[in-house]
Amino acid sequence: MKNSLTIFKKEIKEVIRNKNIWLPVLIVTIIFSIAMPAAMILGSNAILKDPDTVNFINRMFGDVDNPMRVLMDFMIKQLIIFLLMIPAMVPSLIAPASILMEKENNTLEPLLATPLKTPELLLGKAMTAFIPAFALSTISFLMLTLVVDVASYIKLGFAPLPTPEWLIVAFVLSPILSFILTMASVIVSSRSTDIRSAQGIGAVVIFPIYLIIGLQLAGFFMLNITYLLVGCLVLLAVCPLLLRLAVRIFDRENILTNWKMK
Amino acid sequence: MIKVANLTKRFKTVTAVEDISFNIGESEIFAFLGPNGAGKTTTIRMLSTLISPTSGQVTIDGKNPADDGDYIRSIIGLLTETPGMYEKISAYDNLDYYASFYDIPAQRRRHNIEKYLKMFDLWKRKDDPAGTYSKGMKQKLALSRALVHEPRILFLDEPTAGLDPESAHMVRQFIDSLKHENTTVFLSTHNLEEASGLSDRVCIIKKKIIRIASLAELQGSSKSKRMEIVFSDGASKFLTLLEKIKQVSSVEIRDNRAFLVVDEPHQSNPFIIRSLVEKGADILYVNEIKASLEEIYLGLIKDEETR
Helix, strand or coil, rough: HHHHHHHHHHHHHHHHHHHHHHHHHHHHHHHHHHHHHHHHHHHHHHHCCCCHHHHHHHHHHCCCCCCCHHHHHHHHHHHHHHHHHHHHHEEEHHHHHHHHHHCCCCCHHHCCCCCHHHHHHHHHHHHHHHHHHHHHHHHHHHHHHHHHHHHHHHHHHHCCCCCCHHHHHHHHHHHHHHHHHHHHHHHHHHCCCHHHHHHHHHHHHHHHHHHHHHHHHHCCCCHHHHHHHHHHHHHHHHHHHHHHHHHHHHHHHHHHHCCCCC | EEEEEEEEEEEEEEEEEEEEEEECCCCCCCEEEECCCCCHHHHHHHCCCCCCCCEEEECCCCEHHHHHHHHHHHHHEEEECCCCCCCCHHHHHHHHHHHCCCCCCCHHHHHHHHHHHCCCCHHHCCEEEHHHCCHHHHHHHHHHHHHHCCCEEEEEEECCCCCCHHHHHHHHHHHHHHHHHHEEEECCCCCCHHHHCCCCEEEEEEEECCCCCCCHHHHHCCEEEEEEEECCCHHHHHHHHHHHHHCEEEEECCCCCCEEECCCCHHHHHHHHHHHHHHHEEEEEEEEEEECHHHHHHHHHHHHHHC
């Protein structure tokens, strides 16, 4: 564990110095945690005057007493899903950069010749991708809550967050997704020599996120606790498979003889 | 210190190293020579526990890499053929990072980092990112990294590649000094002069071992010897006489010198010199010209190719 922490500390210093990693994350956080919820809540009166929005509420939820409250709940569900982009994006940016830079700089072989164990190396690399992803996504969810509750309280007189769905997405689904993306990025990076193509793994996950949002907007289904828990269980089942594959890839001989090097 | 018995490594259908055996003693400098693709790097990787052999045995300090890999890695230092550094972090932090994986107290670690950075004249730039270093400086930094935990066995793959003559000389002197510190050095190099100057024994490999011997043994192994005869005046008038002597397999005349390749010189030289003196030659010197390691190496590789 000491060796994994040494790797983690060194890698995190490099991540902080690399604005190609943290700048996109910062932009996404600002858009989905602050700008979008603030704009939606502050402009909610105008939204409710739009006949299409009223029709949409009637079609989705029937005749409701408080259309503003219903609209808020619906918008929050979309925003929570949008925020899943952060736990998906951060590991897919960090892990390939971390692994491919080792390949590019020829630093892996001397590292593997030290008494460092390969699971320690994998853990160190995984922590470098997972911990920032978990921390940043938690900060984003907390920021979203703060912005939504403050803006809603000022404008509408109530604070809608946290909801049970919010808790599940922020503290169960988000870490699971970060873990999956971390392992997938490690696996993809071992077979790649190009950082950008390896980072593309994040885009593969962003597609289902958009699909869920699209299906909700089209009225095909509405995300609830049951759907979220089933989704979490399915993703959880994938975790050990990816972990096993990543451990197999992170073997001294495999790294030196089968990994694609520059 | 290192025992290798019938070691073979195959990658799918390609045999990289086939049935090699040798022993290396403590404090010995063992030079490993061979053309590109001869299996030198693969052998170093097997000995440094990075890859496992297809068959055969390796013992390092009495331990088997398969069972005691962690122990072996703790007593070896490795300078790879293309040593890389973390370009964005300082030279000092690079060494500190690698050294932290060994079980050495922090104070000793700091002392060693300072010692080697000063030894290789890098101390003044210790806080500069490694990416700003020249190729030679990076090579010296990589050598410092291989040494920072004071290994008992050092694997060096082309240690002076990319170094200026002064730095290369410094590195060679340092490698030579390791003998007195009980460090065993496994030196893979293309620089034959370096190998002949530093090593106790030389191993010539081309997938299989072609020859293992000390330089003196290699030089003494040939039945033919190169001789130089220095005359007081022009040597060309003795060319015909020398060509007629059956023990002389070749003659080359340059001014007042004749260069001969002589079979069985202990028996032939008195006859050759007597014949020359009888024909009126004033001989100033007769010297044996020892074959260089380069000549021996090229000869052995050529023999292997024609076999």
